[in-house]
Amino acid sequence: MDAVQLLGLECELPGEAVSDAELAKMLACSEDVVAGLSQGKLRHHAPDGTGPSHLACAAAERLLKRLALEPADVDLVVFATNTPDFFFPGSACLLQDQLGCRAVPCLDVRSGCTDFLAALDVARRYVALGRYRRVLLATAEVSSHQNRFDGVSPELACLMGDGAAVALLQKGDSGLTVEACSLVVDGSRKEDYWCEFPASRHVSTLELPRACRMPAEKIAEGAHFPLVDLAAMRELALHRLPEALDAALAEAGLASVDASVVAHVDPVTAEAVGEQLGDKAGRIIDQRCAYTLSAALPMALADLLADGQLQPGQSLALLTAGSGASWGAAVVKV
């Protein structure tokens, strides 16, 4: 495949950061509970009416401006989110409209917590084969509109935040290049981190009229809130991310990278994985923000580039494991 570069990345965080104290108040729990989970990672919450396409659009406008490009220069939009604006259509179309792109294809991909890697892999292949010249890759999540804030099971509300990161890809072997990208899914572990409702499979009666996929009694039960088994997610990451790094290094033709970022819903697990990866992972870079699902890895990458933490010639591994269950890694070179 021809070399593919990321022309640039931009992030968007909605509003002001929500402190542990403010979150504790919302969740009616103690600040110690929040701090114990969040480990100092702050989160942002999007206001009512703001969806992932809005966050992605704000980031994309800045990115295009910085690159002196126009929305008309985008040939394909690929969007990865677990928290889409609408039930359908997907958020790629909405971003295309808000940004003012031409009537180019808009692809929505989902692969649990690895959907940034899925979108990156699809995007780089389209570029490498010359099918589309410039691909806008968008990741954006508004999990604060999905997670539980009524004080029951406060974990995800403490661990997660909203945010977006976008990147523009085109052919090229200079600047920031994509050296490897792959992911693996194990659907037999789907319930380790999942949300059952709305569930199109749910049939409460076979008679007509059939009930909706999100019936009132399931809303009352709270069946529409995501559930996570943090111990299972920890075990998954510790078990799978070393092999994900090996697969990415093999594809990139490298023995090691200069630095690595681990995105995981639980920052304690991310740190433990970093320790386990060993020397070939290089310096382990901590994430600034609480977990933003698909946006977590590209947000971390954008931060590193903005801070000048990576020198030309250095390589970086981006690793993640989570719902699906899924895991994988990418390697980029600066």
Place this chain on the structure above:
Amino acid sequence: MSASEQKKPTSRILGTAFEVPRTVISNDALAQVMDTSHEWIEKRSGICERRYVDNSEGSLPLAERAALKALERAGLEVSDIDLLLCATLSPDVDFPGNSALLQERLGMVGIPAMDIRNQCSGFVYGLSVADLYVSSGGAKNVLLVGAEVHSTGLEFNDRGRGVAVLFGDGAGASVIGPADGDHGLLEITLGAEGRFADKLYTVGPGHRRKPRIDMDLAPPESDNMFPIMNGRYVFKHAVERMIESIRVVLERRGLTAADLSILIPHQANLRINQFVTQELELRDDQVVNNIHKYGNTTAATIPILLTETLAAGKIEPGDLVCIVAFGAGFTWGAALYRW
């Protein structure tokens, strides 16, 4: 001839199959629960009946059986698949997506799996992604599934009848692998126009709203979680974009509609497809439809119709086949294929 006209295909469909539920829902049955009639539905859409799932297992048992049959027809085993793609707009659970759940059912270990969330164009978008992986060496064989359960997302009353009568449940699967000489996918084109997203959409649960779900949205009082369609708009744009897409893929090969052996159109509305047929001056034997039996199964319509058309012996090796779809987003796409 230009270079692109001579470009050989890199991927092809190795096997295809479908499954629909046993439960048949006639137009008359729908007329029992809302103010409509068989004549009205048939006249507007060509639909006579559709299938609804028989139990609470969702579309994945259908998808699983379709996938296993498609693999058998391809002469392949589950272990030969390197990538699983599931196109759907009505996933069995909220997350993870259908691809993770189907991977578990099929016992596909250690491979990537992705959902393609592109509504009625999901199968054509998925075909593009499948071809992309085969062409770029990312996978040898890809399993592409379109599977839907609409019957739990429809509003069975007078407010929802305009949309409720149109949709059905079903699943189709295709195995995509390396091309064989001149046989395979020749051209594919995709498009989208998000400014028309609200002409055919289901708002909820949507993550613009904080929170995305609460009792204020509970059906049946709220219509937040039911599809809304501006039928006239969809009709007009569907016709335009389907015709345009078919012409794009044909022109890239220096061909015209007259050269087509068969057109496999998305099954949203028979009247749309009749209009397209007429505009392209296609003969009746150049176009197939089966919407009268299944309604609109969104991402599943094309593999279902393709399988039925093959089974009827209407596609011979060497035939020029065109697949075309249009749907919510708006999104659309067409593929030109040498069988």
